[in-house]
Amino acid sequence: MNQKESQAVNRREFIFACKRALPLAGLLFFPLSATDLILAQENEKYNPTEHNYAMGIDTHKCIGCGRCADACKKENNVPLEPIFFRTWVERYIIAGNGEVSVDSPNGGIDGFPEIKGDKEALRTFFVPKLCNHCANPPCVQVCPVGATFISRDGVVLVDEKYCVGCRYCIQACPYGARYLHPEKKVADKCTFCYHRIVKGLLPACVEVCPTQTRIFGEVGVRSSPLSRFVRFNDITVLKPSLNTSPKVYYAGTDGEVR
């Protein structure tokens, strides 16, 4: 198009036209940067105070495939060793005599071994676990420098450029949801995939879940899957006696889950 125009104009005009067209040409060659540009503009519109994120977990639906834990590790560069998890899946086996056994080999990523033994299993079920993004978080309370905080959109985050690595927050978390990143030497935990949700995307674990066990949404927005989930299920939270006000809501979890 530029060439056609150039035939009708002199050289000077042609150069100016090229100059003007340069950003457009850039768009052709670097389509990624263009999407970045658009997203950046969207981000400017993002108002964190308008959101209060939370998650629902329908344990009836969980099949223990561990895709969520796997996706989380890949999405967030969580170290692969089986002792660092932002989310993991637990299996509960409740025997006829009421005896409970729990396991979570490699966080459930590689699936679960067959139930052995002659004991009859009364009930078995899977429970995905993650940071509860408590509204009254003990981890935030104890951080000596304020490196861990509740964001304005209700997500508990860690500022890795500020964390001193004292591990007090890890001790204070009743849910075992935090670990010390072995390379960065700072506390690390689930962020609800903050980099995704601010763009309107779902957290990786929710995105990949094949059974829609995980429902991501916001507290107080009536017309949302999360509200529907909370309305139509008997909801529990983990360790309510600790008064942490968790924002991960469970349906179908047994009293044995803690």
Add this chain to the structure above:
Amino acid sequence: MESIAANLLQGFHEVTGYMYPNEYELHWGLLIVLYPYLTGLVAGAFILASLERVFNVKALKPVYRLSLLSALAFLFVAPLPLLAHLGHPERAFEMFLTPHTQSAMAMFGFVYAWYLMVVLLLEIWLDYRKDIVTWSREKKGIMKFVYRILSLGTSDLSDGAIRFDNKLGKIITIIGIPSAFLLHGYVGFIFGSVKANPWWSSVLMPIVFLFSAIVSGIALVLLIYMITTMFRLKELNMPCLNKLAEFLLYAMLVDFSLELLDFIQRLYESEESIHILSQMISSRLFISLIISQIILGSILPMLALVWARFGKIPDEMRRMAYFIAAILVQVGIFSTRWNVVIGGQLFSKSLRGLTVYKTELFGFEGLFMSAFLLILPFLILYIFARFLPPWTDREIIGNKSAS
């Protein structure tokens, strides 16, 4: 990185029951055991010193300065294990620059600074000022210069000035007692306020920490006094030693009763966590809690102290019994710190499993580092004693061959 993970994975097979996956790594190790141990010695030694100063227990005069200097030497070392343990020690100062006011740990920094700057340094300086000024006049060469600096420009030795020193010193000691209580009570609070951990979460924690601190501090000063006197080839002051043993015994009785109360309360309340905790006590903590802390570290030394203090036995044997009792007390208090810090992490917060703790030899978190940090305060104390001799036997003061 690989070695870290390999190390952590070692413990994998020794886990019984279920741990949350992130709990396999024990987060607070040997260094964090040292921290309350060292801080406790500081608080205890100071409280002992204040007995002489504020409550006029004259028998303790020979160990007054010694306990102050010991407290200072240990106070210098107390934050080092914390610093070495941080993932980012270079950011440690942020705790002072941008503290999070709700955090027990951040506020501890200020309690520590207050204690160091306002209480301990000031009290020691006021107590020594007269001697420092005298030394700055008598000594020659570099020592003269050192004392000149230590005197901070003061030279007034008039009666009025000395009276003022004493008066201010006493006021500071009076402020110092609650400060010492605050210092170690606060360490207890750092653990006791973690509601997520049933082994730690207890209102008694600060009080138990405080009394165990007094116990360990008195025992430490008793040990240092006996050893230094031996090396200086001087006579031990028996009334002083007896008084120390007496106070040690009383503090131990209070401390032991409090711990027993805590134990009985937990057992009787029998909360959700009792099963896993009793499993832990009878397996993982059996040696360090039942044997080391309770039998070796509490009951035996208490019996020894009662026998040695109130029994009709020769002084020689009495001294021996005090010495052994004081060493056992140190073992006991160290075990107490171990059982709190390590014990609190050996069980899962899911209350369904137990893990193990393995100490490394090398590295910041290792055994050698801890040994170094335990020896360091004694080296610092030695240097202090060179410059500010705490000995009360008259002929030593002003004598160059002090030790």
